[in-house]
Amino acid sequence: MNMLDTTRDEIQLTSAIVDTFAGRFVFTSSSDSAAQQPQPVDPKATNAQVALRGQPLEDFMAVPPGDPRVVLLDEVVGSTQPLAPQKMAMVLLCGGLSFRSQHKVHPLRRVTDPQTGETRTLLDRQLDRLDASPLKEAARLIAGTPLNEAAFRTHLLTYPPEKRPRLYIGGLAPRLLPVQNASGPSLVLREPSGTISYNPAGHLDALRWLVVSGVLRDLLEAEVILMMSYSNWGRIFTEETLRLANFVVTTTQAHPETLMFVEVPPRPSEKETCSLLVANSINDQNLRLVKYNYGQGRPRISPGTSVLMSTNTLYFSVPNLLRRLHHAAPTMGLPGDRAHLVQLLHDAAEGHRRSQLATLFDTALPVEPHLIPTSQDGAVSFLRAERDLDQLTLIPGPSPAKAVQVPADREVSLKRISDFEAPDKQRFLFGT
Numbered sequence: 001m002n003m004l005d006t007t008r009d010e011i012q013l014t015s016a017i018v019d020t021f022a023g024r025f026v027f028t029s030s031s032d033s034a035a036q037q038p039q040p041v042d043p044k045a046t047n048a049q050v051a052l053r054g055q056p057l058e059d060f061m062a063v064p065p066g067d068p069r070v071v072l073l074d075e076v077v078g079s080t081q082p083l084a085p086q087k088m089a090m091v092l093l094c095g096g097l098s099f100r101s102q103h104k105v106h107p108l109r110r111v112t113d114p115q116t117g118e119t120r121t122l123l124d125r126q127l128d129r130l131d132a133s134p135l136k137e138a139a140r141l142i143a144g145t146p147l148n149e150a151a152f153r154t155h156l157l158t159y160p161p162e163k164r165p166r167l168y169i170g171g172l173a174p175r176l177l178p179v180q181n182a183s184g185p186s187l188v189l190r191e192p193s194g195t196i197s198y199n200p201a202g203h204l205d206a207l208r209w210l211v212v213s214g215v216l217r218d219l220l221e222a223e224v225i226l227m228m229s230y231s232n233w234g235r236i237f238t239e240e241t242l243r244l245a246n247f248v249v250t251t252t253q254a255h256p257e258t259l260m261f262v263e264v265p266p267r268p269s270e271k272e273t274c275s276l277l278v279a280n281s282i283n284d285q286n287l288r289l290v291k292y293n294y295g296q297g298r299p300r301i302s303p304g305t306s307v308l309m310s311t312n313t314l315y316f317s318v319p320n321l322l323r324r325l326h327h328a329a330p331t332m333g334l335p336g337d338r339a340h341l342v343q344l345l346h347d348a349a350e351g352h353r354r355s356q357l358a359t360l361f362d363t364a365l366p367v368e369p370h371l372i373p374t375s376q377d378g379a380v381s382f383l384r385a386e387r388d389l390d391q392l393t394l395i396p397g398p399s400p401a402k403a404v405q406v407p408a409d410r411e412v413s414l415k416r417i418s419d420f421e422a423p424d425k426q427r428f429l430f431g432t
Contacts (some may be wrong), residue, residue: 003173004198009351010146013212013358014171014201016386017109017369018186025180038179038187043371043383049294051370051391057295060278060288062307065266065405069248069285070277070308072241073263075330082242083249085137087223087292091210092126092230093312095145095200095362100304104417106148107230108155113430121155125429126230127165130428133237139219139225140165143206146172147198165210168215170205172198176383178373189382201314202386203227204367212358214349217342219318223249227312227389229353233379233428234412244404245315251402252317259324259400260392262289264308265408268348269301274309275390277403286399289390294370308403310390311411328364332356367391 004011026045041400048056063070083316094107094375103152107123120128144152150166158167175189175197210216219225223321224245228236248261264277275289278299287312290299320343330336333346334356337370344360347353348364368391372384412428419425 002145004195006196006204008146009212009354010171010209011168011198012223012300013355017171017173017387018175018176018200019203020189021046021176021180021370021371022051022186023183025182025186027180027182028410038177038181038273040159040178040373040380041178041383043178044293044296047293047370048401051394052290053368053394053396055295057297057299057350058337059280060290060299061281062269062299063264063277063279063287063307063403064080064302064304065308067308068334069279070264070403070405073244073404073410076247076404077240077243078321079242081248082134082239082382083223083243083246084141085135087221087243087249088242089139089141089222089225090130090135091141091143091206091225091227092123092165093203093206093227094123094142094148094230095203095316105231105415107142109243111429113429114426123155123230126233129164130237135237135241137238137301139222141210142167142230143170143209143216143227144168145170145200145202157233160279163386166215168213169304170209171201173201173369173385175199176371176385178380178383197382198385199254200386202369203229203389204391207316207389208358208361210343211361212348212354214345214347214354215319215359216321216350217349222318222415225316225321226245226313227316228311228394229413231414232311232313232411233414233425234311234410235428236405236410247404248315248317252320256320256323257400258399259317259320261404262390262393263311263403263406264312265406265411267305267309267408269305269307271309273386274311277308277310280353282331287401287403288393288399289371289388289401290394291388291390293372309405311409312389314389324364325360330358332360332364364396365392366395393408395432 026042027039028042108121112119150255177187273290326341365385369385369387375379
């Protein structure tokens, strides 16, 4: 971490995420001394104040499987033609190389096929699956961070140029101390050397830096951008995905306010690690995604044993993303037409005007961050400030998201060492 170039745009234009919390922390103690000296932060209470903008989790009702507000994948497959894969761009979210499972599981981890004895990286195997699928002609990108960029660039040189995914880099945000002042700038964690300690800023940065870096300039002919975690080994590279992508195209053409679709399979209601699909009432058409750590308490769960949860597989409408950006441009004194937005993307791709584009993105999609406490030896050692892609559903106004219910085998996650020993998961990883 000490070798980070902190002058990079990916750090300079992301670090302000921690400023969002200044003066808005909620503390575990309500004593008067909190205004005089740093006090322990209550992450869940702070998240309720910031990420949920003061709305209690109890205000949300979990959306059950089969809810009529959620389209079924089977209905889509039976009524929609597949989108040409050349009209789709795929982004593999790979921001956790240095952090997931304490460096044990990451995209460049090598695994040995028990059938053949062949050893390859997880990323290699995932791209092999893509190459053998109906989606093989889709543009492919990898979203990394400055913390894993060097390792990725070295590894990607082993691929033939025609099969080499495009790597772009997302942002980092300072880690926060678990104690904060009631007012003034947020207190950041520092390394023993005195330099600020950084963390990836969450999966929203995969979309944010696709725009801010200007990479979106080269995807303007695409209709849909599919973002998914590299650690999803489910049945995702299928013709059903292309049919769903085409459904996204036709739906978003008719509903310009809709930015994205999210895949949601049924999950046990006690599972707490994924984003839960919710609404404010049984008839509310504005579907949101919340995590239990966004606040205290729990959303209301309908009777039954299953709820719908996000797989972190999201389909973004490129035309509607551009529409949101150029509609926000006049509030910044910028021309609100496509030609000027395309020029701004072109300039950003050349390394210019990125601060303008970052401000434009944050104006068009004002996502508030949340805090994730990281503990060592039973005590919180620091707080991570992150923004999820799912939090796009929580921006003010009508939800920009719609949901599609998919089978459970569309999302099979390998994130822990024990996952590699589970036969039901091995068959997805090794095709056995």
